Amino acid sequence: MAASLAPRYTAKARWFHWLMAGLIVLAYALILSRSQFAKGSDPRTFVIQTHFWVGILVFLMAFFRIAERHRHTPPGITPPLEGALQVMATLSHYALYAFLFAQPLLGLFTVLLGSGKVPIPLTSLAIPSPFDVSKPTAESLVHLHVLLGTIFYYVIGLHVVAAMWHHFVRRDDTVKRMV
Numbered sequence: 001m002a003a004s005l006a007p008r009y010t011a012k013a014r015w016f017h018w019l020m021a022g023l024i025v026l027a028y029a030l031i032l033s034r035s036q037f038a039k040g041s042d043p044r045t046f047v048i049q050t051h052f053w054v055g056i057l058v059f060l061m062a063f064f065r066i067a068e069r070h071r072h073t074p075p076g077i078t079p080p081l082e083g084a085l086q087v088m089a090t091l092s093h094y095a096l097y098a099f100l101f102a103q104p105l106l107g108l109f110t111v112l113l114g115s116g117k118v119p120i121p122l123t124s125l126a127i128p129s130p131f132d133v134s135k136p137t138a139e140s141l142v143h144l145h146v147l148l149g150t151i152f153y154y155v156i157g158l159h160v161v162a163a164m165w166h167h168f169v170r171r172d173d174t175v176k177r178m179v
Contacts, residue, residue: 007075008177016065017178020058020100024156027054028149049121052107059104066097077166078173092158099152106145114138 008014030051037044081089111118116133117126166174 007173008179009074010068010072013065013068013072013074014178016061016068020061020065023054023058023061027051027058028153030054031149045119046121049119052111052118053121055104055107058100059108062097062100065100075177077177089162092155092162095152095155096159099148099155103145103148103152106141106148110138110141110145113141 009017030047034044034047034051037047080086108118112129112131113134115138116129116131118129119126163175163178166172167176
């Protein structure tokens with residue numbers, strides 16, 4: 001098969017990948033922009049609540065992304081990865097998938113335990129928590145959420161650098177499979 005006709009992920013898998021990448025960038029951009037607004041202000045509250053709901057959307061979409069991956073085996077890389085390269089690729093993908101689930105769940109439990117409800121942006125409505133409020137637990141979870149978010153800056157960065165390395169140095173079809 002010609003290099004330009006390399007096997008690709010399914011259209012749905014590619015769509016999930018790029019949409020989720022965009023949502024993750026949006027979640028980071030939202031939470032980093034909160035400091036532009038005064039504490040307790042409506043714009044800051046909106047930014048934080050939108051960050052939360054983008055995270056929930058990432059969490060829900062992760063299930064569909066995993067299902068698509070199980071339905072359609074990803075195309076092999078040409079030339080194939082071997083040894084340590086294959087192990088590192090597998091571990092980094094497991095780390096990315098863990099992030100897609102763990103980070104939103106930490107955010108969800110932080111809000112549920114910290115305020116006793118999940119506010120719905122642009123409304124006065126809220127979803128009540130099934131748990132009792134526990135500010136100390138919520139504080140611990142928010143610290144873990146922030147730590148994991150910082151760690152995943154690096155994991156995401158590693159993912160991007162690895163994709164560029166595959167494309168420009170190794171010259172395999174890793175990137176072509178996802179675009």
